Amino acid sequence: MAVTLADVAARAGVSAATVSRVLSGNYPVAGATRSRVLRAVEELEYVVNGPASALAAARSDLVGVLVHDVADPFFGVLAGAVQGALDPPDGVGGKLAVVCNTGGSPERELNYLTLLQRQRAAAVVLTGGAVADAAHQEALATRVRRLAAAGTRVVLCGRPPLAGEPDGALTLAFDNRGGARRLTEHLLALGHRAIGCVAGPRERTTTRDRLAGHHAALRAAGLPEESGPVVHGGYDRSAGYDGARELLRRAPGLTAVVAGNDTLALGVCAALRDAGLRVPQDVSVAGFDDLPFSQDAAPALTTVRLPLQEAGARAGRLALGAEEPPPGAVATVQAELMVRASTSAPRRTKRPTPTGTARG
Amino acid sequence: MAVTLADVAARAGVSAATVSRVLSGNYPVAGATRSRVLRAVEELEYVVNGPASALAAARSDLVGVLVHDVADPFFGVLAGAVQGALDPPDGVGGKLAVVCNTGGSPERELNYLTLLQRQRAAAVVLTGGAVADAAHQEALATRVRRLAAAGTRVVLCGRPPLAGEPDGALTLAFDNRGGARRLTEHLLALGHRAIGCVAGPRERTTTRDRLAGHHAALRAAGLPEESGPVVHGGYDRSAGYDGARELLRRAPGLTAVVAGNDTLALGVCAALRDAGLRVPQDVSVAGFDDLPFSQDAAPALTTVRLPLQEAGARAGRLALGAEEPPPGAVATVQAELMVRASTSAPRRTKRPTPTGTARG
DNA sequence: CTGTTAGCGCGTTCAT
DNA sequence: ATGAACGCGCTAACAG
Numbered sequence: 026m027a028v029t030l031a032d033v034a035a036r037a038g039v040s041a042a043t044v045s046r047v048l049s050g051n052y053p054v055a056g057a058t059r060s061r062v063l064r065a066v067e068e069l070e071y072v073v074n075g076p077a078s079a080l081a082a083a084r085s086d087l088v089g090v091l092v093h094d095v096a097d098p099f100f101g102v103l104a105g106a107v108q109g110a111l112d113p114p115d116g117v118g119g120k121l122a123v124v125c126n127t128g129g130s131p132e133r134e135l136n137y138l139t140l141l142q143r144q145r146a147a148a149v150v151l152t153g154g155a156v157a158d159a160a161h162q163e164a165l166a167t168r169v170r171r172l173a174a175a176g177t178r179v180v181l182c183g184r185p186p187l188a189g190e191p192d193g194a195l196t197l198a199f200d201n202r203g204g205a206r207r208l209t210e211h212l213l214a215l216g217h218r219a220i221g222c223v224a225g226p227r228e229r230t231t232t233r234d235r236l237a238g239h240h241a242a243l244r245a246a247g248l249p250e251e252s253g254p255v256v257h258g259g260y261d262r263s264a265g266y267d268g269a270r271e272l273l274r275r276a277p278g279l280t281a282v283v284a285g286n287d288t289l290a291l292g293v294c295a296a297l298r299d300a301g302l303r304v305p306q307d308v309s310v311a312g313f314d315d316l317p318f319s320q321d322a323a324p325a326l327t328t329v330r331l332p333l334q335e336a337g338a339r340a341g342r343l344a345l346g347a348e349e350p351p352p353g354a355v356a357t358v359q360a361e362l363m364v365r366a367s368t369s370a371p372r373r374t375k376r377p378t379p380t381g382t383a384r385g
Numbered sequence: 386m387a388v389t390l391a392d393v394a395a396r397a398g399v400s401a402a403t404v405s406r407v408l409s410g411n412y413p414v415a416g417a418t419r420s421r422v423l424r425a426v427e428e429l430e431y432v433v434n435g436p437a438s439a440l441a442a443a444r445s446d447l448v449g450v451l452v453h454d455v456a457d458p459f460f461g462v463l464a465g466a467v468q469g470a471l472d473p474p475d476g477v478g479g480k481l482a483v484v485c486n487t488g489g490s491p492e493r494e495l496n497y498l499t500l501l502q503r504q505r506a507a508a509v510v511l512t513g514g515a516v517a518d519a520a521h522q523e524a525l526a527t528r529v530r531r532l533a534a535a536g537t538r539v540v541l542c543g544r545p546p547l548a549g550e551p552d553g554a555l556t557l558a559f560d561n562r563g564g565a566r567r568l569t570e571h572l573l574a575l576g577h578r579a580i581g582c583v584a585g586p587r588e589r590t591t592t593r594d595r596l597a598g599h600h601a602a603l604r605a606a607g608l609p610e611e612s613g614p615v616v617h618g619g620y621d622r623s624a625g626y627d628g629a630r631e632l633l634r635r636a637p638g639l640t641a642v643v644a645g646n647d648t649l650a651l652g653v654c655a656a657l658r659d660a661g662l663r664v665p666q667d668v669s670v671a672g673f674d675d676l677p678f679s680q681d682a683a684p685a686l687t688t689v690r691l692p693l694q695e696a697g698a699r700a701g702r703l704a705l706g707a708e709e710p711p712p713g714a715v716a717t718v719q720a721e722l723m724v725r726a727s728t729s730a731p732r733r734t735k736r737p738t739p740t741g742t743a744r745g
Numbered sequence: 746c747t748g749t750t751a752g753c754g755c756g757t758t759c760a761t
Numbered sequence: 762a763t764g765a766a767c768g769c770g771c772t773a774a775c776a777g
Contacts, residue, residue, distance in 0.1 A: 075505060080436040086504075095455055095468065096462040104456075121500060123481045123484075124468060125468070144436070262677070291681045318678040322681065
């Protein structure tokens, strides 16, 4: 049916082995033969059979990229950066990115890992926060071990390392805790004392780490953890909207709201606006991630910047084995506080510490 | 090294063929044998070798998805929807999405198509506007023909059909022209007569179609095409910013600006703000696409909604052959005008038609 | 319903 | 530097 190596070999008057060598390039071949072969390839419009070569060589050109949802800019940027790093800077030799939307579901995550193992993927990049559930973490660690055993490189990007085993898995963790802490410290420095929090899904490591940073800042300032109400929900805009309304109901005296991420923050701003409150005059709002749209929001969002582009690219290079693994197989990506217009000092006309809101 | 079909067969006391049949499921197998096989699979932690089965069956589980840039929400949403449609609703049988960032470059597009042909991809979805260049269109048509000949389904999503050949390629075109026309008509109805345009890259079909719709509306209103200045650039925020400044320089009397897409529109708004102009009081601004962030912009963006989610999902189903192809192999996805807060009637204090700006 | 027999197209020794 | 031969792991006829 399709033209094969043998056809090219016949056309060029050489053996199939020679054609194979010319095409892979990793073997000495006489200049004359080489060009003869290449011409035959052109004339016959020959295209290598990937599956066949993957079978024979026991390795494929596929790299799996697991994300919660590519449509979410956070993951879109990450996935794009990984893909970019996989791309041949010169011409060939590049690997293909298989993007898988897990929706954050542990089952789907596991399922996709199996599918990728089936493809004999060269590497797998797991992005985004994990589910902080022991059973799932265990199942995941097992899968990762198997993949590593099968020769697949595994890179975690934006999540903590797997418990007790850098068995070949490399990790690029994000400093969610530190970033969140600095963010809350910024609000405290502005004078806020009643800070609400619209955190993300309760079970995610990302949520937990950011919340931990927030609480750490409160404690360090001598404030009780309950000094600010916390609501959990999804990581989408509507969760931000609903969360802000809930917060307002529970603690009408809030002067600031920190959101689990920028998308939530946008929802929070919308809810505040609809409630007749101005940002930041009446209530300050802050996000996390510094997604592209954040600086164009009105007011521009104070947030914590994660270098997603750089992190994704690095994850891609690590997946290719094109970059030296970090010492200890784990590197932490720093987060940077970005102060913009959505936060300011609280209005003095409001009572500074509207207590009695905790335990609401 | 790894456990193979034969190992499972031995363990279950059956032939390799039987195991294969159990796993593919498309062949009658006795219940008892089936469960015996499945148990052996479990015990041995057997995972099918994808490349081997792709080779033997002459088809793979891969579907290529070409986008300009997944990090761009437009493409992220599209890619996510395609991937979602590929996903097994029940459990197995799903295909994997290979996402390729072409950056809009014809060469890379062609290159990726070759890579996907090499993988013997089951289907390829080409998204986003094409480059309106005859040579490239020709090269592309050739590649598509080859892919189709090799049994790969080809779906175009968000771009016009390839000239003179539905050789197996299905098209989901977007009504860019109609949407743009209705958008400009909306501005005209509000009373605007001096409408600038920050169009996208000159060579893209998307840009051309939207611009054509804009001009059609102007003509229908009896206005000369030059009644509004047009600047070209990229499709990113900074192009919007720069474009708006250029527009302001060339035609200070503008009362409205239509942007090639929402991202550009955000840049336009920023430039306007920096120039001390209010949106929409001083200048109305409109975008295109209705990306998620558009309704959260301040002011909320008047734009033209493209049902990206639905279109992507449909493209995915067409790629799987799970949906009836549209009659004539081409379907047009309608665009819907979304009037929001960024457009309003022009200020009466400004001269209605500040002519003398054309040919600037 | 199940086993046997052939390849699928390529990489890779091992000779030469 | 090149060719011959084998096998990667699986599916698909074809028997039975």
